[in-house]
Amino acid sequence: MVKKKTDRDIDYKGYLQLEGLLSSQRPLSAAHDEMMFIVVHQTYELWFKLILFELDRVQKVFAAKIVKDADLCIVSASLSRMVETMKLLVKQLDIMETMTPLDFLDFRHVFRSASGFQSMQFRALEVRLGLRIDDRIGYAGKSFEAYLPKADRTKLQSVSCKPSLIEQLDAWLARTPFVQTGTFNFWAAYRKAVMAMIDADRKAVGKSRRMTAEAKRMENGKLDMMAAQFDVLFGKSSADMPWRFSQKALQAALFINLYRDQPALQTPFKILNDLMDLDELMALWRYRHALMAQRMLGTKMGSGGSTGHDYLVTTAAKHRIFKDLFALSTFLIPRSKLPRLPKAIEDKMNFRYWGQKDAA
Secondary structure (H helix, E strand, O other): OOOOOOOOOHHHHHHHHHHHHHOOOOOOOOOOOOOHHHHHHHHHHHHHHHHHHHHHHHHHOOOOOOOOOOHHHHHHHHHHHHHHHHHHHHHHHHHHOOOOHHHOOHHHHHHHHOHHHHOOHHHHHHHHOOHHHHOOEOOOEHHHHOOOHHHHHHHHHHHHOOOHHHHHHHHHHHHOOOOEOOEEEEHHHHHHHHHHHHHOOOOOOHHHOOOOOOHHHHHHHHHHHHHHHHHHHHOOOOOOOOOOOOOOHHHHHHHHHOOOOHHHHHHHHHHHHHHHHHHHHHHHHHHHHHHHHHHHHHHOOOHHHOOOHHHHHHHHHOOOOHHHHHHHHHOOHHHOOOOOHHHHHHHHHOOOOOOOHHHH
């Protein structure tokens, strides 16, 4: 009688499916560095799988009509893991750069038609985070989808039909409480503080004896621009908003940044900060990849028919998703100038622990 294998009988090799995993590296040339090249790229795909797995949990939380405070800790934990994983993706390029251009040329010909551009998982990540088709750079004159197998194109189209993380984030931010409660209108108070700060700067410029007339003119121009940007932010109509976020979402994100020390806003602030870290790391990964491509190929055409370094540098600059969060710094004012929140609102943002005496 054959003994049935149980979970206790499984060993390290079996649990990790190492037989299949370690037999999937099959160099097509005799070049020594091809093994490293394959291992690094296969590892990339494993890390992409983990990032997408964590993103599943994040999007599941934000898909709810009401996002519970306790679930924000789950979102923060997954985003932190995604950020740390992206750091590894950037770091892995150090291993790739132990290969010289001559070493690369020894085997580059065996995969000339293949490219990391064809990574279905990375494209799915971009789409799910919120990179729009109109924001993409064309790849050798065509849409990136033209270079993917039909099955992958079908999968991506399915992903594109679902709400992206940035859309879910917008809806969540737009529901942020505290911004306007009862007779208190935070933005009216904040706009007053902002304009007072700008007026004080104008007076300082006018009184300055060290600045030339031209320098004063330029500085006043900057202040005019700043005032105009604030007017757009506080305006009643959001039709001309130059950002992707809705006006309510952008204002809420700014409020979270301004009062991030309040207990109720600490986790939301960390979530916004993690999203900026993720966006920055993805741009850094693209740029590092671009420098490596230039180092290896010079001005040669990139793999898969791309324009190599130039294409990758352009994507690093344009394929940004959470730029609105970075733009929030434009609207910050010093803590000392912040409007004091009503006590009722501060109480709602603090953690309250009621003892027996308090309850009485």
